Amino acid sequence: MSRAAGLLLLALVSVGCRQDMHDQPKYSPLEKSGFFADRRASRPIPAGSVARGLLKDDTRFHTGMVNNRPITEMPVPVTAELLKRGQERFNIYCVPCHDATGSGEGMIVRRGMKRPTSYHTERLRTAPVGYFYDVITNGYGAMYDYSAQIEPADRWAIVAYIRVLQRAQSGTINDVPPDQVSSIKPAGGSL
Amino acid sequence: MAQVFHYSTNTLARASVVIALVLVGGGLWILLAIGRTSYITQQEVVREQPVPFSHSHHVGGLGIDCRYCHTSVENAAFANVPPTKTCMNCHSQIWTGAPMLEPVRSSFRTGESLEWTRVHDLPDYVYFNHSIHLKKGVGCETCHGRVDQMPLMFQQNSLLMEWCLDCHRNPQQYVRPREELFTMGYKPPNGNQAALGEKLVADYKIQSLTSCSVCHR
Structure with a gap:
């Protein structure tokens, strides 16, 4: 009787310590593998593979270039949602260096990163949309490419938002809808 | 007798x-x-990492958005640990000689992975998906705590089933507006979570899912 009780207790205690179901013989994303030489369970994608639905067959959309020249027209319709999305993505991926207005005084720049060109220079104000898309996709100067972090559709959204930032810098009081002028006009000052 | x-x-x-x-x-x-002890749950236990990466510095100090590195969190079950290249976006120029960052540079040179120690590791019999939690208004901070105040990463909560169920039973206690998902130190307007929670549960069509097979599938 006491032996049975002892065995039962032992069984209870040791069952509590087994981790077989916690750590099943399957891989979670980015887990370490003892099987592959590079110890990666998530396998590197073989060159030339195309995920279903992600064939980059639209060169305008996927490269921003036609005949090695940046395109001048957005390949997607510019809508309020696109600009909102662009603002959100810009604030995630670009603001650390380019800052929220695009003048290139972001926090990382203040900490030692090479200062990017302001979007409000003549060269970038007149640069075609395809140029910005290409820079995001392939990098430029000290800026590494963001192709892994930002999807093509979001890159175009960011490009559209860069145009918003550029336009905002050249705005005057006449661009503000009349019914909203009073809400932004500084008291006693002029714009 | x-x-x-x-x-x-x-x-x-x-x-x-x-x-x-x-x-x-x-x-x-x-x-x-x-x-329930941290010996078993690993709650608030700092893990050893190849590089002493500080979320407090990068998130709290520099203001980098969670998604700059954890790019898949909105669309996938798994919130990815960034590839070494993401570190090098800045560290190709900043602290380029720091011995502390040598494992990062070496990983970038050789193409070998940095072997980070996973901090939040649910048992394999639990299905968890980050993206749906974000879509339904569960912010990073709700589960991961004030990451912007963690010099070294640790697990803020127990990740025990009772902890999951606390929210699954009463999501209105914790949900926040979708605009605030990545905010650290979020406070509901006027401190009134009760009213806002009820509204968000209705707006985002949040269900109280507590059936076993929701997570154990």
Whole structure:
């Protein structure tokens, strides 16, 4: 009787310590593998593979270039949602260096990163949309490419938002809808 | 015939019933309590990492958005640890000689992975998906705590099933507007989570999913 009780207790205690179901013989994303030489369970994608639905067959959309020249027209319709999305993505991926207005005084720049060109220079104000898309996709100067972090559709959204930032810098009081002028006009000052 | 047992045996017999109950109950309580200690749950235990990466510096100090590195969190079940290249976006120029960052540079040079130690590791029999939690208004901070104040990463919460269920049973206690998902130190307007929570549960069509097969599928 006491032996049975002892065995039962032992069984209870040791069952509590087994981790077989916690750590099943399957891989979670980015887990370490003892099987592959590079110890990666998530396998590197073989060159030339195309995920279903992600064939980059639209060169305008996927490269921003036609005949090695940046395109001048957005390949997607510019809508309020696109600009909102662009603002959100810009604030995630670009603001650390380019800052929220695009003048290139972001926090990382203040900490030692090479200062990017302001979007409000003549060269970038007149640069075609395809140029910005290409820079995001392939990098430029000290800026590494963001192709892994930002999807093509979001890159175009960011490009559209860069145009918003550029336009905002050249705005005057006449661009503000009349019914909203009073809400932004500084008291006693002029714009 | 003489009595076999002394009178006091009656008391002993009664007492032994109580003692047995206390022992069994206490034993069970101890087992349950051990399961909730940080020794088992790893709650608030800092893990050793190849590079002492500070979320406090990058998120709190520099203001980098969670998604700059954890790019898949909005669309996938798994919130990815960034590839070494993401580190090098800045560290190709900043702290380029720091010995602390040598494992990062070496990983970038050789193409070998940095072997980070996973901090939040649910048991393999639990299905968890980051993206749906974000879509339904569960912010990073709700589960991961004030990451912007963690010099070294640790698990803020127990990740025990009772902890999951606390929110799954009453999501209105924790949900926040989708605009605030990545905010650290979020406070509901006027401190009134009750009213806002009810509204968000209705707006985002949040269901209280507590059936076993929601997570154990």
